[in-house]
Amino acid sequence: MGYHVDPRMPKPEQCIQRYMIERWAAEQPDKIFAIFPDGRQWTYAEMQRIAIRTANALRKLGVRQGERVLVWLPNGPDCLRIWFGLNYLGAVFVPLNLAYKGTLLQHAIGLAETRLAIVHADLHQRLADIDRRMLREIVVLGGQADPVDELVLHPAGTVESDDETPPALDREIVPWDLQSIIFTSGTTGPSKGVLSSYVHLYNMAVSAPFLSGDDRYMVNLPMFHSGGVMPVTAMLIHGGSISMVDAFDTESFWPTVSKTGITTTILLGVMGGFLLKRPPSPDDKTHTLRTCTYVPLNDTAPQFHARFGTDIHTHFNMTEISMPIVSEANPTALGSAGRPRKGVDVRIVDENDCQVPIGAVGEMVVRTDCPWAMNHGYAGNPEATAAAWRNGWFHTGDGFRRDAEGNFYFVDRLKDAIRRRGENISSFEVESEVLAFPAIREAAAVAVKSEIAEDEVMAVVALRDGEAFDPADLIEFLRPRMAHFMIPRYVRVVDALPRTPTAKIEKVKLRVEGLTPDTWDRDAAGIVVKREKIGRA
Known part of the structure; x- marks a missing residue:
């Protein structure tokens, strides 16, 4: 295929889940890939075996290449193995927000167009009183399950298998295949399911140039957000490792960093401020956290760097795009999101898509040099897809301004969100x-x-x-x-x-x-x- 010689397109073993797992399991089988809150660890070789066994179990449930499967699970080994098992088959990972219920849940299920869901026992009864569209079967993990009318309920063991034979594919998985659908707010309308290819998630993950195979990434955001799947993908790309936590917690943050050897993480909103409010300690710089993605870049960012010695980076991203704006280490332009990275074009435009002057506020629009490096639409919503992808650019719906030095500043949402x-x-x-x-x-x-x-x-x-x-x-x-x-x-x-x-x-x-x-x-x-x-x- 032509993409094998196109320098803009990553190789399969650099971006496709199955082939990345195979590569690292062969090259560094004994290296730790994942550490979980309960202390369990997976090496790369163990991760491959778990992914294959899970894929074979899913295959027995009838899951085929290209099929979408809902995954409604909290962060942890089950969520990770189901994701990897699905992608090992070339199937599509469709994670759901754990807070969804009622009409919002019904809407997301309708857009997903799935017959099968893998659901936590604490959540499955929310399916009882909604229109489930084409959803017909659920596998319930994490506890006992009560029957739900007109749903075939499979026990947890259904997604377990002893078969470690790599499942055959109908065809080669390619970078532009649909890898996941992640739901994001619909702002002025119902929520939207973002269609993401393997190369889209790859471009998002490699946009942080400070990451390497020596890193261990704290995953403190849920797997139904791009902020959860991106760190896992970044470490798969680089051959690094992750430490998964239940959620961000001020009291346990630094002990977890030290205990598991975390070198990098994402801190959103007030997280950094909460950590700064803790009493100073002589051990404030005695830790392994070398880098941190800090969003937004407010006045606590330089304080965090000065106190803890961690290098600060920032960026702007959405589920639909691939981190087009990034910063250098310890940026001084507070309030900025950084500057356009290599391989993307970014403009600030008016309502007619004409570029506005420096300092003026307009909508940020983005396009990439690499094909498929951003979303390729919204599930079941061609109108929203056409509205966002106009004149060859993706319209973010966010108001930005640019200064004379080329820094981009988020101003406000132009959309009703x-x-x-x-x-x-x-x-x-x-x-x-x-x-x-x-x-x-x-x-x-x-x-x-x-x-x-x-x-x-x-x-x-x-x-x-x-x-x-x-x-x-x-x-x-x-x-x-x-x-x-x-x-x-x-x-x-x-x-x-x-x-x-x-x-x-x-x-x-x-x-x-x-x-x-x-x-x-x-x-x-x-x-x-x-x-x-x-x-x-």
């Missing part, structure tokens, strides 16, 4: 659930600034005539219907929502007004909404 604690939230999906509450006539969900970082969700509602309303009742109504991170913190009641002459809700006005004296605060009312702990006591 909310970002809370690292999660992109679709205002459309919040509004849809809020409007299901009987007393509410109309609703708008908008972002308000958090006192910690990023945004909080505010629901502005107008009530039906004569209806009594208690915001606390709305929160309890939303709990079983929405992901925890989407449930509004603030609720404001108005007589009517402001509208434009064309009858569209004027969200800009609501955002400018922000938190008014009559806004109800869930936290102030003592109502706690937390993430459910899946697979942990």
Whole structure:
């Protein structure tokens, strides 16, 4: 095939999961690849055997090359082996956010177009009361499972096998084959499933030039986010290793770094600030963490470098693209995301896709020299695909400006989205659930600034005539219907929502007004909404 001689395209053993595993298992079979929170370790040779056995078990379930399979599992050995087993077959890894429930879960399952799901026991009953579309079979891991009407339920042992014969392929897996579908916020509409090829994820992972085979990457973000799959892929590419943790935790961060020899990680939002708030110690620089990806690059970044001696890097990325903006070590332009990396073109444009002057704000658009190095569309959503891929460029929907030195600065979302604690939230999906509450006539969900970082969700509602309303009742109504991170913190009641002459809700006005004296605060009312702990006591 032509890609074998195209210098822009990585070789199969550099980007395709199966061939990377085969390569490193042959070259360094005894090197540690993965360390898990319970202390288990996989060498490269063990990882290959586990991937092959899992692939053969999945094959017995009827999984074929190119087939999509939902994976609804927390971080850990099971999630990793199912992912690798699927890709070993040339099948497609479709991870789901553990917080999904109700209509959001139903929508994602519909877009995925899968007949089979691998699900944790703590989650499978959420499938009971939704339209599951073509989903017909589930394998339940991590505990006992109760039957779900019209679903064939397979025991955990179904995805175990003793067969270590590499499964045959219908054809060679190629770099542009569909590797995964990762869901991201749909901003003004329902969530979207991002179609990612092997070479897309490769380009995302190699965009950090400071990584090497000597690194051990702390994976502290979930595998249903690009921030979870990217570090694993980066270490597979380089022949390095990972240390997987349940989630970021301030108290255990440095002990985990020292215990498992972690050399690099990602710190998002307030993570770095939380670590800086711990009392100084003589051992602050006695650790193995050489580098850190710090997003956003705020005023705590140089403090982190000075105190802990770790080199700081930053970038801008989305699930759909491949880290087009990156920085050098310890950048001084605070607030910037860096500069365009080699192999990408980045422009800031107006609504007609014309480039704006230096210093002016516009939408960031991106294209790559390497084919397939970004997403190739949205699952089941050709309209959104066409809207994003216009005039030969991918439109990020994010407002940026560029300074005279070539640094790019994120300014604001041009799209109607909310970002809370690292999660992109679709205002459309919040509004849809809020409007299901009987007393509410109309609703708008908008972002308000958090006192910690990023945004909080505010629901502005107008009530039906004569209806009594208690915001606390709305929160309890939303709990079983929405992901925890989407449930509004603030609720404001108005007589009517402001509208434009064309009858569209004027969200800009609501955002400018922000938190008014009559806004109800869930936290102030003592109502706690937390993430459910899946697979942990």
